Amino acid sequence: MTDTNPTDRPTVLVTGGAGYIGSHAVLALGDAGWRVVVLDNLVTGFREAVDPRATFVEGAIEDMALVAQVIAEHGIGAIMHFAGSVVVPESVSDPLKYYRNNTAATRNLLEAAIGAGVRHLLFSSTAATYGIPQAIPVAEDAPKVPINPYGMSKLMTEAMLADVAFTHPFNYGALRYFNVAGADPQGRAGQSTAGATHLIKIACEAACGKRAHVSVYGSDYATADGTGVRDYIHVADLAAAHVLALEALIASPEESFTLNCGYGRGFSVLEVLDSVERVSGVTLDRRMEPRRAGDPDALVADNRAILARLPWRPALADLDTIVGHALGWERQLRRNSF
Numbered sequence: 108m109t110d111t112n113p114t115d116r117p118t119v120l121v122t123g124g125a126g127y128i129g130s131h132a133v134l135a136l137g138d139a140g141w142r143v144v145v146l147d148n149l150v151t152g153f154r155e156a157v158d159p160r161a162t163f164v165e166g167a168i169e170d171m172a173l174v175a176q177v178i179a180e181h182g183i184g185a186i187m188h189f190a191g192s193v194v195v196p197e198s199v200s201d202p203l204k205y206y207r208n209n210t211a212a213t214r215n216l217l218e219a220a221i222g223a224g225v226r227h228l229l230f231s232s233t234a235a236t237y238g239i240p241q242a243i244p245v246a247e248d249a250p251k252v253p254i255n256p257y258g259m260s261k262l263m264t265e266a267m268l269a270d271v272a273f274t275h276p277f278n279y280g281a282l283r284y285f286n287v288a289g290a291d292p293q294g295r296a297g298q299s300t301a302g303a304t305h306l307i308k309i310a311c312e313a314a315c316g317k318r319a320h321v322s323v324y325g326s327d328y329a330t331a332d333g334t335g336v337r338d339y340i341h342v343a344d345l346a347a348a349h350v351l352a353l354e355a356l357i358a359s360p361e362e363s364f365t366l367n368c369g370y371g372r373g374f375s376v377l378e379v380l381d382s383v384e385r386v387s388g389v390t391l392d393r394r395m396e397p398r399r400a401g402d403p404d405a406l407v408a409d410n411r412a413i414l415a416r417l418p419w420r421p422a423l424a425d426l427d428t429i430v431g432h433a434l435g436w437e438r439q440l441r442r443n444s445f
């Protein structure tokens with residue numbers, strides 16, 4: 108990424124680096140002095156979202172010849188793997204797309220990577236692997252019973268990674284993200300996804316006048332105010348966790364890990380909307396609607412494992428901070444139409 112990359116650090120291939128979370132990881136790697144190559148087919152990502160310090164290759168992770176070529180050409184030693192399909196309801200209506208683009212495509216990526224001698228990989232997994240948790244907060248060893256093909260496609264990939272690491276000189280970190288939100292505090296990146304379904308993004312769009320109202324899906328959940336509770340994690344804190352996880356993989360090449368990425372606290376839908384109103388000064392038109400299919404009452408991370416395994420300390424956990432950064436990006440998007 109820069110000429111200052113220390114020689115003991117491999118160049119990192121970031122798949123999906125033109126997407127929401129990947130573009131923030133590319134910034135965090137660049138800020139920490141890592142050299143980065145982004146591989147993205149731009150199916151949901153944006154070329155403009157890629158940090159100019161990174162090398163960009165347009166292409167698909169399932170293209171094994173391309174992946175092998177990129178690894179050889181750039182001396183790739185580690186991969187951060189964000190590329191995939193991410194819309195839960197779409198995974199129900201088109202499950203084979205999810206098993207193709209998440210599970211099968213990752214299989215190809217792994218075959219090319221292992222063949223080319225790559226030793227380390229970080230994988231974007233999800234709290235959707237837990238399904239409807241029996242207890243909150245949910246720890247990594249809780250039962251994994253996904254309730255949609257998206258979660259299952261990710262759980263299958265986790266199983267594949269474990270099998271590969273057992274046999275090959277290779278270790279991995281599976282990071283199970285909870286609800287990712289916010290934007291780069293310096294305003295360099297944010298969520299640009301078209302047709303987003305995430306609550307904070309939607310509420311910020313409404314505060315910017317891009318939507319007439321915000322739907323509240325269900326008010327009869329077993330939570331304090333009856334609306335769904337989630338553990339919202341700032342995307343920049345998550346990106347920082349990736350850089351530390353990469354360092355941990357390289358420092359302990361025999362050891363793989365699976366870690367929840369969340370703060371261990373939850374906010375209800377109404378608390379999120381209150382925050383967006385507080386930060387934006389706009390009163391939202393809230394519409395109470397029936398429950399959305401497949402939504403658990405509450406999903407909050409037990410984050411003791413990540414706090415013990417990595418020197419990661421949340422820096423941006425305040426809900427108004429997360430919302431403020433998301434709103435700042437939304438206003439920028441409105442001005443730039445990007």
Ligand SMILES: NC(=O)c1ccc[n+]([C@@H]2O[C@H](COP(=O)([O-])OP(=O)(O)OC[C@H]3O[C@@H](n4cnc5c(N)ncnc54)[C@H](O)[C@@H]3O)[C@@H](O)[C@H]2O)c1
Pocket residue numbers: 122123124125126127128129146147148149150151152153166167168169188189190191192193208212231232233234283284285286287288300
């Ligand atoms: N956003 C969340 O709340 C959340 C939560 C848990 C896990 N995740 C995971 O994090 C990762 C990133 O999610 P995101 O929210 O940034 O989504 P995103 O859609 O913004 O980013 C995905 C990126 O991958 C690229 N891509 C997709 N398929 C590809 C392929 N076959 N080859 C090359 N590039 C491809 C897209 O163009 C896009 O740039 C995903 O794997 C997702 O499952 C996201």
Ligand SMILES: O=c1ccn([C@@H]2O[C@H](COP(=O)(O)OP(=O)(O)O[C@H]3O[C@H](CO)[C@H](O)[C@H](O)[C@H]3O)[C@@H](O)[C@H]2O)c(=O)[nH]1
Pocket residue numbers: 193195233234235284285286287304305306307309321322323324325334335336337376399402406
């Ligand atoms: O317009 C909206 C959108 C969402 N919600 C509610 O807000 C909460 C959060 O919903 P999101 O759609 O923002 O996020 P999810 O919890 O459904 O799922 C997200 O986080 C999961 C992990 O926690 C998975 O990773 C998944 O991919 C990702 O979309 C839920 O109670 C949902 O019902 C609304 O009330 N109105």
